């Protein structure tokens with residue numbers, strides 16, 4: 561039987577485009593990796609003005625046979641918003657194409673405050689990204705996370721056994737957290753009046769340092785697994801404490817969970833939230849859990865934003881986590897014994913949620 565006998569040829573070709581777009585989508589990621597491996601954003605930034613293909617190729621010492629390859633990669637990246645192609649008048653009075661940074665590629669320049677280069681390097685790392693070849697196996701294996709299937713151990717144990725990956729991951733999380741700094745500026749009221757806060761799963765303390773800079777009198781405790789925090793030292797109002805959030809969380813006025821709940825399945829989330837509830841000092845008014853996480857809002861946001869969040873949802877299989885809708889989060893809050901919550905959009909991918917006991 562011909563499955564498509566009822567369809568017009570044009571519809572079949574549209575279907576082919578859908579399939580091929582998905583099939584080749586990983587090449588977008590590979591081009592991004594190419595661009596970072598060759599330091600393109602830094603080279604253009606250091607050049608101080610749009611750079612011609614010839615100049616780019618000579619800076620990189622690209623052999624003549626590959627210069628056209630560079631042009632094609634740059635064309636692809638420009639088409640996807642990473643570079644502007646402008647025209648420069650050369651000494652010989654001839655106009656030449658030149659590449660300029662866009663906001664997206666400025667975010668990939670290394671060593672700047674808002675650099676997402678560490679995040680990109682981590683996500684594109686062959687060992688970590690290679691785990692996604694096992695999604696089929698993940699589906700058929702009861703309970704196991706993708707990391708357990710492909711790396712042989714859960715992600716947090718993998719990091720404890722591979723310290724270079726741990727700092728790689730921490731730096732990538734820290735680079736994302738600098739973006740949160742931009743967003744929190746307009747939401748500083750959530751921290752007002754608090755005397756202490758525990759940043760659960762706070763990694764190298766980037767978010768806590770941001771909050772501490774905004775509120776120097778606020779006592780911030782970065783709480784993470786012992787091997788994660790063992791080499792960090794705090795300062796006046798910022799300290800690092802090692803422990804396990806499933807056992808006990810230090811007491812404070814507020815508990816912060818940034819990018820924690822989406823790392824876990826519902827059962828673990830309820831356990832974490834119950835421990836948070838126990839940790840909120842009950843002799844204070846205004847005690848709460850502050851959550852910074854991704855919330856899927858399919859019917860009320862741009863298609864592209866939902867698409868990104870749904871991709872992240874697939875990514876979370878590496879720890880058996882997931883991205884949730886407001887309704888799914890509400891169920892977790894109520895199950896953990898919380899009474900009330902308030903969700904505000906923060907940035908593109910983040911929402912800010914205050915949960916009250």
Ligand SMILES: C[S@@+](CC[C@H](N)C(=O)[O-])C[C@H]1O[C@@H](n2cnc3c(N)ncnc32)[C@H](O)[C@@H]1O
Nearest residue numbers: 733737761762763784785788803804805818819
């Ligand atoms: C996705 S990272 C988020 C880091 C940080 N909150 C941020 O957004 O930049 C999750 C963090 O949870 C920590 N973590 C995992 N299991 C934990 C546990 N049982 N107790 C405390 N922290 C844990 C990890 O070590 C890691 O730093």
Ligand SMILES: O=c1cc(-c2ccc(O)cc2)oc2c(O)c(O)ccc12
Nearest residue numbers: 683687688689691715819823878879
């Ligand atoms: O951006 C990431 C990337 C990871 C990641 C992907 C694949 C692996 O094999 C390991 C790590 O994990 C993340 C994560 O757990 C999170 O909460 C936020 C972002 C990312």
